[in-house]
Amino acid sequence: MTNHIVLFEPLMPSNTGNIARTCAATDTVLDLIYPLGFRTDDKSLKRAGLDYWHSVNIVYHDDLEAFLATVPDKKYLYLITKFSDEIYTDRDFSETAKDHYFLFGKETTGLPETFMRENTDKCLRIPMTDKVRALNLSNSAAIVLFEALRQQSFVNLEKKHIYDHDKLK
Template sequence: MVLDAVQCDPNVGSRQQTPRIALYQPDIAGNTGAILRLGACMGMGVDIIGPAGFDMSDRALKRAGMDYLAMAGLVRHVDWSSFEAWRAEKRHRLVLFTTRGAVPLWDFTFQRDDVLLFGRESAGVPEIVHAAADAAVLIPMPGGGRSLNLAMSAAIAAGEATRQMAPP
């Protein structure tokens, strides 16, 4: 597993047995910061698969993540292959959120070892990532829009996964 120096607490998420959120080569620091805050608040680790389209020390990332950055279970993977090696070692199921998804979010059953993967804001993910996914999930948009903001999509998915795993 190849990680860079930006690593907060990679055990967030695994302590509470919750899924993790992964971002494939994110483009926008503000979205990534918001997702780091989401992960910290929901007890979900966040994996960033590089290269990112911005410097991780960017003020916008720190501003968006605010003081939650230190609480986030952030792990940066240098590239897709290092992420896949880590995922294979940990035996995490990969759940890709995509407009090409075959299963609507509401019909999907989440598991505690899932990694909820979201693509780049500008381009989604390449075919190699689609092929590696264990499931392709769609967030239904009855209003007819093309796509949601990345941070909004991650929040919707994290909320539904958490709801499904809540004690009865």
């Protein structure tokens, strides 16, 4: 089982860098769908990801259709959008024998409207007030990913940190 954070045409290198760091920390695949609003050798992208780039499994896709062709079971594809009645915590992500794909839209325009209308059963949202247009992309990815990981009992992740209490003094 692998979790995937999928970014549709991301524009901001700092968001993608932060998401890459989260992917490295959780052994999550980062799927990037072209076109990107930056080059992957961008300084701000590298700065946000720091020295974790070698630990991130990044898969590039030419377009949305090419990405969808790589998803073996569309049942485990989730579109994260503010245009949904279903909240992300209401969905069961616990199936550990399958890959889960969390697809996030472009920072400015989200996912293509036609695509979302064709896949309303896959749309999930993060509850929030009406005081802001949307949450930051990297925050949204972390929120949804960690709910999935929680439901999967944080499989393959360190659940207990062992440290020397004397070093804290």
